[in-house]
Amino acid sequence: MTADSLQIGRQGAPQAALMAALRDRAAEVETCLDSLLPLEAGLEARLIEAMRYAALGGGKRLRGFLVMEVAGLFKVAPACAARVAASVEMLHAYSLIHDDLPAMDDDDLRRGKPSTHRAFDEATAILAGDALQARAFEVLAEEDTHSDPAARCELVCALGLAAGARGMAGGQMIDMQAEGRALTLGEVSRLHALKTGRLIQYAAEAGAILGRAPWQVRTQIAAYGRDIGAAFQIADDVLDTVGTAEQIGKTAGKDQAAGKATVVSILGIARAEAQARMLCEQSKAHLDHFGPEADRLRALASWVVSRQS
Amino acid sequence: MTADSLQIGRQGAPQAALMAALRDRAAEVETCLDSLLPLEAGLEARLIEAMRYAALGGGKRLRGFLVMEVAGLFKVAPACAARVAASVEMLHAYSLIHDDLPAMDDDDLRRGKPSTHRAFDEATAILAGDALQARAFEVLAEEDTHSDPAARCELVCALGLAAGARGMAGGQMIDMQAEGRALTLGEVSRLHALKTGRLIQYAAEAGAILGRAPWQVRTQIAAYGRDIGAAFQIADDVLDTVGTAEQIGKTAGKDQAAGKATVVSILGIARAEAQARMLCEQSKAHLDHFGPEADRLRALASWVVSRQS
Numbered sequence: 001m002t003a004d005s006l007q008i009g010r011q012g013a014p015q016a017a018l019m020a021a022l023r024d025r026a027a028e029v030e031t032c033l034d035s036l037l038p039l040e041a042g043l044e045a046r047l048i049e050a051m052r053y054a055a056l057g058g059g060k061r062l063r064g065f066l067v068m069e070v071a072g073l074f075k076v077a078p079a080c081a082a083r084v085a086a087s088v089e090m091l092h093a094y095s096l097i098h099d100d101l102p103a104m105d106d107d108d109l110r111r112g113k114p115s116t117h118r119a120f121d122e123a124t125a126i127l128a129g130d131a132l133q134a135r136a137f138e139v140l141a142e143e144d145t146h147s148d149p150a151a152r153c154e155l156v157c158a159l160g161l162a163a164g165a166r167g168m169a170g171g172q173m174i175d176m177q178a179e180g181r182a183l184t185l186g187e188v189s190r191l192h193a194l195k196t197g198r199l200i201q202y203a204a205e206a207g208a209i210l211g212r213a214p215w216q217v218r219t220q221i222a223a224y225g226r227d228i229g230a231a232f233q234i235a236d237d238v239l240d241t242v243g244t245a246e247q248i249g250k251t252a253g254k255d256q257a258a259g260k261a262t263v264v265s266i267l268g269i270a271r272a273e274a275q276a277r278m279l280c281e282q283s284k285a286h287l288d289h290f291g292p293e294a295d296r297l298r299a300l301a302s303w304v305v306s307r308q309s
Numbered sequence: 310m311t312a313d314s315l316q317i318g319r320q321g322a323p324q325a326a327l328m329a330a331l332r333d334r335a336a337e338v339e340t341c342l343d344s345l346l347p348l349e350a351g352l353e354a355r356l357i358e359a360m361r362y363a364a365l366g367g368g369k370r371l372r373g374f375l376v377m378e379v380a381g382l383f384k385v386a387p388a389c390a391a392r393v394a395a396s397v398e399m400l401h402a403y404s405l406i407h408d409d410l411p412a413m414d415d416d417d418l419r420r421g422k423p424s425t426h427r428a429f430d431e432a433t434a435i436l437a438g439d440a441l442q443a444r445a446f447e448v449l450a451e452e453d454t455h456s457d458p459a460a461r462c463e464l465v466c467a468l469g470l471a472a473g474a475r476g477m478a479g480g481q482m483i484d485m486q487a488e489g490r491a492l493t494l495g496e497v498s499r500l501h502a503l504k505t506g507r508l509i510q511y512a513a514e515a516g517a518i519l520g521r522a523p524w525q526v527r528t529q530i531a532a533y534g535r536d537i538g539a540a541f542q543i544a545d546d547v548l549d550t551v552g553t554a555e556q557i558g559k560t561a562g563k564d565q566a567a568g569k570a571t572v573v574s575i576l577g578i579a580r581a582e583a584q585a586r587m588l589c590e591q592s593k594a595h596l597d598h599f600g601p602e603a604d605r606l607r608a609l610a611s612w613v614v615s616r617q618s
Contacts, residue, residue: 138469160447
């Protein structure tokens with residue numbers, strides 16, 4: 001066995017363990033989502049079907065994984081972490097439903113199947129998004145999520161900040177205004193920090209809130225989440241440029257077609273990839289005072305920039 | 310002075326006091342909303358402008374009034390009650406933005422001015438509603454709202470239930486399916502209980518949660534809110550049938566034109582009005598163990614069914 005193959009072996013093992021963990025966590029999140037979104041009888045059943053259509057059965061569950069992995073560092077009960085993971089995935093699912101609407105990105109395909117307004121109708125899709133957002137907050141505040149109501153309030157506040165006008169919704173607003181207008185690299189970075197970064201950062205931070213981590217540790221976990229979120233978005237832009245719809249589960253080349261500036265269109269693919277790798281290393285540095293228990297979070301950072309879908 | 314004019318005098322005084330209180334509380338809610346939705350620089354400024362356009366400067370503030378009046382029964386600090394009042398008005402404003410969208414009720418007029426998607430555009434309107442909902446939850450969980458985080462969590466849970474699939478959003482889903490389909494009186498009542506009733510009930514209940522009222526008292530306050538909400542909706546249907554756009558600040562006769570069943574179309578105006586008066590009396594009965602300090606809430610019940618706009 002050569003030094004080279006040893007090297008590959010050392011890198012390959014954590015990646016394989018990560019893939020298995022991603023699958024396991026996704027299954028836990030799925031089970032929890034299923035129980036938190038029970039089907040109901042009555043004329044509103046269609047709404048709950050649409051919520052379940054959008055929230056269940058798909059996605060990488062990156063945000064849910066982050067909640068559960070970080071919570072694991074602090075020995076949080078998995079059942080509590082799974083509820084917060086399900087909550088952030090509901091919030092994420094709502095944002096995808098609304099982003100895909102005709103008045104927004106007008107996308108027919110999501111996670112390899114028809115987007116919610118195509119599978120149902122526009123009104124149902126808007127309402128399903130609305131109701132998923134309400135449920136996401138409600139779940140956080142319920143007693144089963146944490147024994148300390150102060151922790152539950154912190155989760156609600158942090159999610160509100162990540163999802164609202166100074167977070168995800170604000171980022172989508174910038175994105176809508178970016179069509180056919182030349183954004184600078186700084187503006188594009190800020191767009192992504194708000195649109196996708198804040199919620200990914202929140203997911204990591206939520207695990208630390210659940211674990212009642214000291215403020216300084218919570219700040220480092222948040223910084224890890226922020227950098228991994230930025231790296232994830234650049235990798236997404238690269239995939240959108242070079243990937244196929246089959247690989248990425250949604251319409252490819254959309255941003256380019258809409259004349260939207262992306263990190264890739266400004267920097268080119270090579271420099272964008274280098275930027276993503278830099279962010280990946282930077283995110284790992286925030287985990288320096290953790291031992292091997294954070295290895296999967298480190299592996300996640302590498303996967304985020306190397307993934308093919 | 311005759312017995313008759315005395316009678317009118319006795320009825321008139323609480324109504325006049327109520328009108329003054331409604332104006333005062335609305336001004337307090339307005340000030341609080343203004344401070345909770347600060348303008349920002351940056352490309353997302355347009356989103357915050359749209360949020361403020363929809364949330365500020367209009368409406369009867371019935372929900373906010375209920376929060377503040379009920380909280381007053383329990384000597385809650387007005388600044389705390391005003392935050393919860395502002396939060397429920399944000400939630401209400403978001404629901405109006407989304408209800409008015411082309412894919413929903415497609416309404417150009419709201420509170421006597423262009424609806425948000427007409428004043429801005431559809432994408433901005435969807436996002437403004439989304440961000441207002443997030444902010445409504447965030448405000449509830451912030452420390453300034455109540456010193457006890459358990460109370461703040463109860464507020465978040467109650468709002469989540471009132472706003473989500475088993476509340477307001479579920480009611481709107483039923484409403485969308487009701488077009489051109491004959492609903493029974495029971496179905497119409499349930500539609501309204503979900504679509505408007507739950508949030509009005511929540512507003513009353515929120516005042517009791519802020520006041521840490523014993524469970525039994527909280528239940529009675531909630532029942533008052535439920536009945537007043539049902540009466541309000543029937544009165545709204547009557548106004549929609551007989552009122553003008555100028556009176557009601559939105560397009561009149563919409564439900565009729567859309568072939569939607571309402572309590573009025575099923576029962577006729579006279580029986581619908583009788584039903585509203587019955588609910589008004591029933592709502593007051595839930596306040597029986599309160600003294601004169603609840604007189605304004607009693608007057609509110611009467612006003613809700615007698616108002617002309």
